Amino acid sequence: MTDTTSNQMWGGRFAAGPDAIMEAINASIGFDKRMAAQDIAGSRAHAAMLAATGIVSDSDGEAMREGLLTVLSEIEGGSFEFSTALEDIHMNVEARLKEIIGDAAGRLHTGRSRNDQVATDFRLWVRDQLDATEGALLALIGALLVQAEAGAEWVMPGFTHLQTAQPVTWGHHMMAYVEMFGRDLSRVRDARARMNECPLGAAALAGTSFPIDREMTARELGFDRPSANSLDAVSDRDFALEFLSTASICAMHLSRMAEELVIWSSAQFRFVALSDRFSTGSSIMPQKKNPDAAELIRAKIGRIFGANVALMTVMKGLPLAYSKDMQEDKEQVFDAADNLMLALAAMEGMVRDMSANRDNLEAAAGSGFSTATDLADWLVRVLGMPFRDAHHVTGSLVALAEGKGCDLPELSLEDMQSVHGDITQAVYDVLGVHNSVASRMSYGGTAPELVRAQVARWKEMLG
Numbered sequence: 001m002t003d004t005t006s007n008q009m010w011g012g013r014f015a016a017g018p019d020a021i022m023e024a025i026n027a028s029i030g031f032d033k034r035m036a037a038q039d040i041a042g043s044r045a046h047a048a049m050l051a052a053t054g055i056v057s058d059s060d061g062e063a064m065r066e067g068l069l070t071v072l073s074e075i076e077g078g079s080f081e082f083s084t085a086l087e088d089i090h091m092n093v094e095a096r097l098k099e100i101i102g103d104a105a106g107r108l109h110t111g112r113s114r115n116d117q118v119a120t121d122f123r124l125w126v127r128d129q130l131d132a133t134e135g136a137l138l139a140l141i142g143a144l145l146v147q148a149e150a151g152a153e154w155v156m157p158g159f160t161h162l163q164t165a166q167p168v169t170w171g172h173h174m175m176a177y178v179e180m181f182g183r184d185l186s187r188v189r190d191a192r193a194r195m196n197e198c199p200l201g202a203a204a205l206a207g208t209s210f211p212i213d214r215e216m217t218a219r220e221l222g223f224d225r226p227s228a229n230s231l232d233a234v235s236d237r238d239f240a241l242e243f244l245s246t247a248s249i250c251a252m253h254l255s256r257m258a259e260e261l262v263i264w265s266s267a268q269f270r271f272v273a274l275s276d277r278f279s280t281g282s283s284i285m286p287q288k289k290n291p292d293a294a295e296l297i298r299a300k301i302g303r304i305f306g307a308n309v310a311l312m313t314v315m316k317g318l319p320l321a322y323s324k325d326m327q328e329d330k331e332q333v334f335d336a337a338d339n340l341m342l343a344l345a346a347m348e349g350m351v352r353d354m355s356a357n358r359d360n361l362e363a364a365a366g367s368g369f370s371t372a373t374d375l376a377d378w379l380v381r382v383l384g385m386p387f388r389d390a391h392h393v394t395g396s397l398v399a400l401a402e403g404k405g406c407d408l409p410e411l412s413l414e415d416m417q418s419v420h421g422d423i424t425q426a427v428y429d430v431l432g433v434h435n436s437v438a439s440r441m442s443y444g445g446t447a448p449e450l451v452r453a454q455v456a457r458w459k460e461m462l463g
Contacts, residue, residue: 023084023085024084026087027084027085027088028087028088028089028327028330029082029089030084031330031334032088032118032121033082033089033092034330034334035089035121035122035124035125035330036093037075037076038120038122038125038128039089039090039093039117039121040068040069040071040093041221042120042121042124042200042217042221043064043093043117044064044065045220045221046111046112046200047061047065047108048061048065048216048220049216049217049220050107050108050110050111050212052213053210053213055110055210055211055212056104056107056110063101064097064101064104067097067105068093070100071093071096071097071100083095088118089121090114090118094109110210111203111212112200112203112208113204113205113234115202115203115205115234115321116201116202116203116230116233117200119199120199122240122329122330122333123197126195126239126243126333127195127222127239129243130188130191130192130195130243131192133246133337133340133341133344134185134188134189134192136341136344136348137184137185137188138462140181140351141178141182141185143351144174144177144178144181144351145174145178145455145458145459147170147171147174147351147354147356148170148174148178149171149452149455150171151169151170151356151358152169152171152448152452153171153434153437153448154169154170154356154358154361154362155167155168155169155170155361155366155433155436155437156168156173156271156361156362156365157361157364157367157370158173164367164370165370166371166373166374167366167370167433168365168437168446169437169446169447169451170356170358170361171451172437172445172451175451178454178458180253180256181253183249184246184250184253187246187249187250188246188250191243191246193224194242195238196222196223196224196225197218197223197224197225197228198214198217198218198223198225198226198227199226199234199236200214200221200226201214201217201226202230202231202233203230204234204321204322205320205321205322207230214226231320232320234321234322235320235321235322237311237315237326240311241315243333243337244336245308247308247340248304248305250340251300251339251340251343254297254301254343257347258294258295258297258347259298261274261291261354262295262298265279265289265291265294269364270360271356271360271361272355272357273354273357274289274291274293274294274350274354275350275353275354277349278293278346278349278350278353279291279292279293293346300339300342301339301343303335303336303339307333307335307336310328310332311328311329311333314326314328314329315329365433366407366409366432366433367407369398369401369402369407369408370433370436371408371430371431371432371433371436372398372408373394374430374431374435374436375397375408375427375430376390376394377430378426378427378430379393379394379420382424382426383422393419396419397411401415408431409431409432413425
């Protein structure tokens with residue numbers, strides 16, 4: 001096949017034919033340069049260990065460590081020129097180090113491989129991201145606690161099937177999300193503790209014959225311990241999968257809350273007003289204020305879910321130890337992390353800025369026969385009626401009220417007694433929405449007193 005034919009097949013993008021294609025598919029510098037700080041931290045720890053164990057001279061060790069700081073400053077300053085021909089961040093850094101310190105740079109790779117190097121870099125990057133996610137979750141939980149405490153006794157409708165069910169408090173609803181994001185926080189902390197093992201020193205797959213000190217490098221990089229099996233160390237990406245799994249669950253929670261904010265801010269509900277900072281206007285309808293931030297959170301979640309599936313698919317068929325497939329582990333993790341952090345920040349901002357419409361919440365809380373369960377409970381508690389019978393009597397009273405076009409508290413005592421003669425005036429004490437929420441004193445219930453107790457518990461836990 002002639003070169004001309006090759007060029008036609010591959011097109012102008014790959015004018016040099018197969019060599020250009022191989023360079024493009026093999027190179028990862030376009031995305032793994034995001035791990036520059038982690039790569040240099042790992043190399044500086046490795047250089048210090050090589051010198052401490054006598055594998056390289058102290059002068060070479062110091063030159064490598066200082067030279068790597070120079071490389072880092074160039075990268076952070078924007079003057080570093082990345083080369084696709086050098087494939088990845090590791091070779092780009094090492095090549096520049098050689099230009100700075102000379103032949104001593106060639107000794108940096110003693111006792112390690114790009115396999116354990118990239119596993120260490122990526123693990124450090126994911127660990128940093130878990131720390132950032134923890135901070136973002138703490139900020140969001142803090143914003144929710146402020147809302148919950150302010151509205152501990154504001155009544156609103158609680159829903160099942162998006163149908164009015166029973167009255168709850170605004171504070172109770174906010175605290176439900178505190179619990180959800182609290183579980184996300186727990187998963188983040190749990191994942192971080194489990195992944196905090198250092199692969200550096202596993203080399204290509206079998207360890208090394210050099211007398212390295214893996215405890216030293218692990219300690220230098222803030223790991224709890226070195227990984228215990230060299231094969232597993234270079235082939236493991238569970239830490240990235242756990243991050244994506246944790247991110248996916250958290251993203252699902254964000255999407256659920258975003259959906260509620262979209263509904264609540266609509267003209268039909270008017271439960272909340274979102275600030276102008278997290279809303280946009282319409283290009284044609286001047287009356288509209290669109291909850292775009294909430295809608296974009298809801299949409300971006302798909303990218304996080306997709307990243308989780310993508311990496312699972314990459315890893316599912318790989319034999320031990322390292323395969324080039326694993327170069328595809330980073331882009332989706334980077335994208336998921338970016339979108340998760342953006343969604344968390346946007347949600348925190350919306351929660352901090354939003355204002356609940358207390359009057360609309362209370363008016364909606366009393367609609368849709370929301371105190372029907374309170375009525376049934378009263379029939380059981382006061383009249384000693386079996387619950388199934390009380391449920392039937394309450395259903396008849398709801399039907400009566402529906403026929404009259406009123407709500408349960410608006411039925412007269414005569415109306416009530418037409419369904420069951422033993423009902424007394426005392427029943428009206430339980431039919432108000434404030435009485436309803438105040439009575440829900442079982443642990444975890446919506447009573448304002450309990451909401452305040454839960455807010456205090458979370459504040460104490462979070463310090």
